[in-house]
Amino acid sequence: MYDFLCAKVEIPKLNGIKLATKIREKNKKVPIIFLTAYSDKDNLLQAIHLHAFSYLIKPFKINELIETIDKCKKEFFCEYSNPNLKKLSQNLIWNKLKKELYFNKEKISLTKNELSLINLFVENDFKFFTPEEINEYIFLNHDLKNNSIIQLISRLKKKITEITSDSEFFIENIYNKGYRLK
Structure with a gap:
């Protein structure tokens, strides 16, 4: 089943922008297509902000x-055509089978811990992990300090952004919640 949203900007009691905002709080990746009679700049900017x-x-x-729906399907549902592939950003693909x-x-050379970290997030899409939980998964809770996890994520981010030449990093940190896939 493919999930995507076509939203009207004006809906009684709840407009499409508010609905899309609520969806983005739960799911950052579901494609949203706005169908609207409004061409004002504010609505367009809000839609852009909501990706x-x-x-x-x-x-x-x-x-x-x-044409828009076809393009959307091609861009966003490549992983459905091959369930072993997970699109992490525009040009970053994780192969679940090969890890x-x-x-x-082009294959990116990663350390064992970086591979484990990415696999943890891919296998648990949209779930937040605390540094303690990541530590337990990767290092089997060998009494490492939380900053070891922060350093691991930081090194991975530096490596990815150097290779991609932009900010295509796919892990986000939400204060007081932890880390998850964007």
């Missing part, structure tokens, strides 16, 4: 909607 896939202004032609990370189809 909407598209913003179609009525009246639009049905083929525009079909390997690829950037533009």
Whole structure:
């Protein structure tokens, strides 16, 4: 089953922007397509801030909607065509079977701990992990300090951003919650 949202900007009692915001709180990756009669800058900027896939202004032609949905399916559902692949960012793909990370189809050399860390997040999509939980999973709780986990994530982030030449890092830190996939 494919999940994506086509949202109206104006819905009685709850508008599409508020609905999309609530969805983003729970799921950062579900594609959102706005179908609206409103072309004002504020709504468009809010849709961009919510990482909407598209913003179609009525009246639009049905083929525009079909093309948008087709493009959305190709971009966001590549992992459904191969369930062993997980798209972590625009050009970063995790191979679940091989436990390997690829950037533009080139394998990235990672340490055993970096591989374990990525695998933990991929296998538990959208779940937050505290440094203690990560420590227990990777190091089997060998009395390491929490800053060891922070340093591991920091080194991985530095490595990924150097390779990708931008900010395609896929792990986020939410204060008082922990770490999870973006």
